[in-house]
């Protein structure tokens with residue numbers, strides 16, 4: 001793959017970049033200084049982010065500048081307002097925010113402050129995945145340093161901009177990454193998503209105007225302020241601008257988190273960036289953006305990794321967490337595991353999701369165990385159609401249904417083989433996989 005401009009991970013690669021001294025030497029807080037010293041208005045910050053075409057990196061790809069502009073005008077609505085930063089990162093396959101928090105925590109804090117300035121938030125709440133102890137500690141320590149240096153808190157850098165930054169640890173629930181579940185959890189309640197409307201910009205944390213953004217999204221903001229919208233648009237494609245962090249896991253020689261421009265092909269990622277499928281095997285399929293984005297067979301490998309091209313395949317870019325599966329992977333087993341995850345993580349408020357995720361898991365399991373019937377395959381489809389899209393309070397139900405629809409569409413023959421053989425064709429004759437332990441195993 002040819003060389004391409006980078007910025008997201010440049011500082012992260014420098015020894016000691018998690019400390020304020022090193023981070024500042026390499027450009028951290030320059031955008032914040034520029035805004036405050038040059039008197040750049042919040043409206044100008046929103047405009048440059050709008051012009052840049054930055055889209056959210058938390059999964060849905062919503063335009064960030066537009067989201068910020070939904071916050072009410074403080075002259076008409078003087079309520080306190082907040083920024084909630086989503087560092088829950090629980091989608092299976094996704095591990096990119098961790099890298100930013102661990103290796104460039106000051107870049108991340110600056111991103112939070114620039115976003116908070118744009119929406120005129122007086123406080124930022126960073127909601128960190130409970131298992132992320134090291135990233136949490138890194139950001140916590142960086143915050144202490146930044147606070148001491150007058151970069152966080154009252155009268156930041158001597159200006160009239162006040163902004164406090166608080167951190168909160170989750171307790172291992174995927175649903176707390178959904179923006180309204182996250183806010184409920186921050187308020188000390190169960191992480192049960194709220195029906196929308198009202199949207200967070202009008203009724204967010206403690207009922208006040210709130211914007212929820214992903215870690216990588218806010219991380220981009222200082223670069224855009226410093227280098228401009230045209231620079232940002234010069235990378236990627238027309239509708240997916242800038243670089244993004246692509247986390248590749250599964251059966252490749254070099255898994256990892258890579259900074260790549262939107263529009264790079266999935267083939268370049270697997271073959272060039274990640275050194276190809278491991279053990280000299282052939283590719284069977286891949287999830288382009290995490291377990292909730294539908295699986296694609298190897299024939300889609302030339303698809304460009306950007307919102308529109310991936311959408312055209314019927315899948316989604318999601319969090320650009322590519323999960324690569326070699327020719328020996330049992331697609332039924334892989335989806336049994338995924339279905340089990342969604343069953344476990346459903347908060348249970350909506351019947352389609354609560355019951356549907358249980359049934360999906362149960363049907364996948366019986367097909368995998370050689371106890372499936374031909375009609376079970378269509379039942380997976382009918383069930384999923386009743387669960388998505390947009391039929392429930394939040395998109396977790398879609399997240400379980402979409403991969404099911406995709407795997408049956410692209411790999412139906414594998415399901416039929418399981419049913420006809422009365423066993424998993426990927427296992428030696430007469431053997432069975434162990435029942436997955438934990439929640440759901442009893443159904």
Ligand SMILES: Cc1cc2nc3c(=O)[nH]c(=O)nc-3n(C[C@H](O)[C@H](O)[C@H](O)COP(=O)(O)O)c2cc1C
Nearest residue numbers: 056057058086088089090177178179213214217395
């Ligand atoms: C079940 C579920 C889990 C989610 N988990 C995360 C997560 O861990 N991190 C994240 O940034 N967004 C997650 N999202 C998306 C958020 O609801 C929200 O769209 C995102 O944080 C907005 O940020 P962005 O506009 O910067 O992308 C999740 C959504 C759903 C439905």
Ligand code: SF4
Nearest residue numbers: 347348349350353394
């Ligand atoms: S879709 Fe599922 S996870 Fe989301 S609110 Fe409904 S039951 Fe809860």
